[in-house]
Amino acid sequence: MENFSASSLESVTCPACGLLCDDIYLARNAVGQLKMIDNGCTKSMTFFERTTQTASPLIDGKPSSLVDAIKKAAAILRNANQPLIAGLGTEVQGMRSILSLADKVGASLDHMNANSSFRNTLVLQNSGWQVTTLTEVRNRVDLLLIIGTDIVSHNPRFFERNVWNTASMFDQDTSAREIVYLGGQAVETTAGISPAGKKPTVMPCDLSCLPEVIATLRAIISGKTLHITEVAGIKTSDLQNLAERLKSAKYSVVTWVSSDLNFKHAELTIQNIAELVIKLNEKTRSSGLPLGGADGDYSVNQVSTWTSGYPIRNRFSRQYPEYDPYHFSTEKLLNDGEADALLWISEFNPEKTPPKTNLPNIVIGHGNMSVIDANVFIPVSTAGIEHTGTMFRIDSSVSLPIGKLRESTLPSLTEVIAAIEAAL
Ligand code: SF4
Structure with a gap:
């Protein structure tokens, strides 16, 4: 350089x-x-630091003009009865334009991270939860309980910015914060060591055993009598000790990353986390904090919800929005032959390529993406680098503008989607 x-x-x-x-x-x-x-x-x-993109549109692997690529993409969508718009790696403005197109062509919508984000969404829809913000964590947490994740492989600066921050609004000694890792094997826990060298408490178990461990912790917090001495290799007395620490904390936060809770019906474990937080709030202050977030998944869900009334895995083929977190998944729509065309979108990440399909398919993506087998590929500029946009933070309570840092010869996703819609 x-x-x-x-x-x-x-x-x-x-x-x-x-x-x-x-x-x-x-x-x-x-x-x-x-x-x-x-x-x-x-x-x-x-x-x-990815190199500047110089890609041009492709039709069936051959370079084409942007105008021709847009015409071809519009023709594919016009001829489809049940198009699927998936991937959805974008921000607020991009998602607004996608919803408009989906409404026009009667498409189904799904995000590339939906399998994991639904573990949270299902709990929120079924029973609700008490969750907090990063600002509250930064200023108030005294005990952080981390369930089944190291956090930092998803959110590398979480501890630096929100736990071991030197200044807090209420003069809390942040280096005295207690960190407990519960669940997972060989989880990387060094980020949980305080600046003063205080080590976190680590209580490992197989991830697949977390449902029973969290259910046991909830039972103890709820005052149930247990007749077992251990669960999944963790002593019941250690869980009792953890329950006491949570009860005596002034502001505990229980956090998880849904993509790491990759076992069947993980939503029930997340629901148990949410319920034990509610129980703790009878006597003290406690909050949940779902972490992670990638490829605009939180932003896409926010826009979809306020526009259509539903998060993604919604469909517009009947002139009104329908929602089905099971039947409208990308996997199911492609494998069951319900979708008859695929539009895949990933403007942030060139590695997030579409699933293999024999259906007519369009890819609108990062210029460094390699998709030579797509019927149409339209490279777009990246929000936050080459054009402005808006994104929702992981705690959903804060939206931030993302900036334009350099010029690009590529159109934005919003421009391309609007042009396809106009060419239908
Ligand atoms: S927002 Fe960016 S800088 Fe901050 S932790 Fe995530 S990837 Fe790193």
């Missing part, structure tokens, strides 16, 4: 995970290439 003294970019917001860190410091050289200077992580470096 060369000439990075050309200009610097401060307080940039990073869309590469659900934390949306807004303190990124980058340099930009004369040809628009970006280099991380400060406050990044490996994930954000990968995102911002």
Whole structure:
């Protein structure tokens, strides 16, 4: 890389995970290439430092003009009875345009992360939950219970920004915060070591055993009498001790990453987490905190919900929105032969390519994406680097603008979707 003294970019917001860190410091050289200077992580470096895209549209693997690619994409959607628009790796403005197109062509919608995000959504829809914000965690948490994840492989700067922060609004000694990891084997726990060297409590068990472990913890917190001495290799006395620590904490937070709870009916375990938080709130303060977030999944769900009344896995083929978290999954619609065309979208990540299909298919994606077997490929610029946008943070209570950091010759997703809609 060369000439990075050309200009610097401060307080940039990073869309590469659900934390949306807004303190990124980058340099930009004369040809628009970006280099991380400060406050990044490996994930954000990968995102911002990708080389400038120069791809052109393809029809059946051969270079085409943008106009022809849009016409061909419109023809595929016009001829389909049940098109599926999936992937949906985008931000708020992109999703608004996709919903408009879906309404026009009667499409079903699904996000690439839906299998994991539904573990949370189903709980929220079924019984609700008490969850908190990153700001509350940063300023108030005194005991953080982490269920079945290391957090940092999803949200690398979570501890740096929200747990071991040196300043908090209420002069809390943040280095005295207690960290407990519960569940998983060989989980990386070094991020949970306090700046003063205090080690976290680690209570391992197989992830597949978390349902019974969390159910046991909830039972203890609820005052039930147990007649067992251990569950999944964890002593009941250790869980009792954890329950006492949660009850005596002033503001405990129980957190998880739904994609790491990858076992059957994980939503029931998340529901048990939500219910034990509710129980703790009878005597003290406690909150849940679902973490993770990638490829705009939280933003896409927010826009879909406020526009159609449903999160994704909704369908518009009957002139009104329908919702089915089971039947409208990408896998099911493709495997059961219900979809007859696929439009795949991933503007942030070139590695998120579409599933293999023999259906007529269109890919609108990151310019570095390799999809030579798509019927139509339209490369687009990236929100947060080459055009502005808006994203929702993982705690859903904060939306942040993401900026334009360099020029691009590629159109934005919104422009391409609007052009397809106009060409129908
Ligand atoms: S933690 Fe997430 S939002 Fe923050 S810099 Fe890393 S990838 Fe970006």
